[in-house]
Amino acid sequence: IQLTQSPTSVSASVGDRVSITCRASPGMGSGLAWYQQKPGKPPKLLIYDASTLESGVPSRFSGSGSGTEFTLTISSLQPGDFATYHCQQFDSYPFTFGPGTKVDIK
Amino acid sequence: QLQLQESGPGLLKPSETLSLTCTVSDDSISSTSYFWGWIRQPPGKGLEWIGNIYHSGKTYINPSLKSRVTMSVDTSKTQFSLKMSSVTAADTAVYFCARQGDFWSGDHITRFFDYWSQGTLVTVSS
Numbered sequence: 660i661q662l663t664q665s666p667t668s669v670s671a672s673v674g675d676r677v678s679i680t681c682r683a684s685p686g687m688g689s690g691l692a693w694y695q696q697k698p699g700k701p702p703k704l705l706i707y708d709a710s711t712l713e714s715g716v717p718s719r720f721s722g723s724g725s726g727t728e729f730t731l732t733i734s735s736l737q738p739g740d741f742a743t744y745h746c747q748q749f750d751s752y753p754f755t756f757g758p759g760t761k762v763d764i765k
Numbered sequence: 766q767l768q769l770q771e772s773g774p775g776l777l778k779p780s781e782t783l784s785l786t787c788t789v790s791d792d793s794i795s796s797t798s799y800f801w802g803w804i805r806q807p808p809g810k811g812l813e814w815i816g817n818i819y820h821s822g823k824t825y826i827n828p829s830l831k832s833r834v835t836m837s838v839d840t841s842k843t844q845f846s847l848k849m850s851s852v853t854a855a856d857t858a859v860y861f862c863a864r865q866g867d868f869w870s871g872d873h874i875t876r877f878f879d880y881w882s883q884g885t886l887v888t889v890s891s
Contacts, residue, residue, distance in 0.1 A: 692877045701861055701881035708875050745812055749876035753827045756812040
């Protein structure tokens with residue numbers, strides 16, 4: 660399953676609502692996860708099963724979608740949210756990642 | 766708090782074999798609820814799943830790397846290992862090990878990487 664992400668990068672301000680799309684080809688089930696990665700750090704799990712929030716992750720993060728299109732939404736961007744976001748599918752082997760979306764400060 | 770720590774050489778020459786070991790801080794490596802994975806990230810690029818291993822030794826390996834990759838697990842030492850033969854400059858990357866949750870959720874299997882190592886940079890250069 661090939662994953663693409665859009666946009667490749669987005670410039671936003673604190674308080675903005677940001678949405679990132681992950682498209683799967685071919686379509687898949689709900690086995691999609693979202694991670695946040697900051698420079699020099701490992702990815703951090705945010706969302707799994709497309710929409711389940713990982714324990715301890717702020718509720719401003721949410722995930723949705725099915726089939727071929729999935730979305731990660733940050734409802735109100737906070738200073739610590741500037742990072743790169745990756746989607747990953749666990750629906751079928753080989754597991755694959757999207758290319759990443761960088762969220763930076765406008 | 767679970768911790769994973771890789772160990773292994775950071776500099777290799779082309780054609781050598783990459784060997785990394787990931788030490789898990791508790792005995793969850795023997796749990797039926799987890800696989801243990803390897804993921805890499807070339808500098809400035811995206812993440813690539815290399816493969817994973819179960820406590821029984823069952824492995825799933827990315828077909829793009831399968832001819833060069835072997836994985837093993839030693840539950841008595843709470844370690845799992847990656848070997849990649851015939852490395853080239855294209856294998857230069859930060860290598861992560863991670864715990865993969867793997868749970869039956871009624872009508873599907875829930876999977877995710879919830880704990881990651883800090884990552885180790887492996888450079889292949891002559």
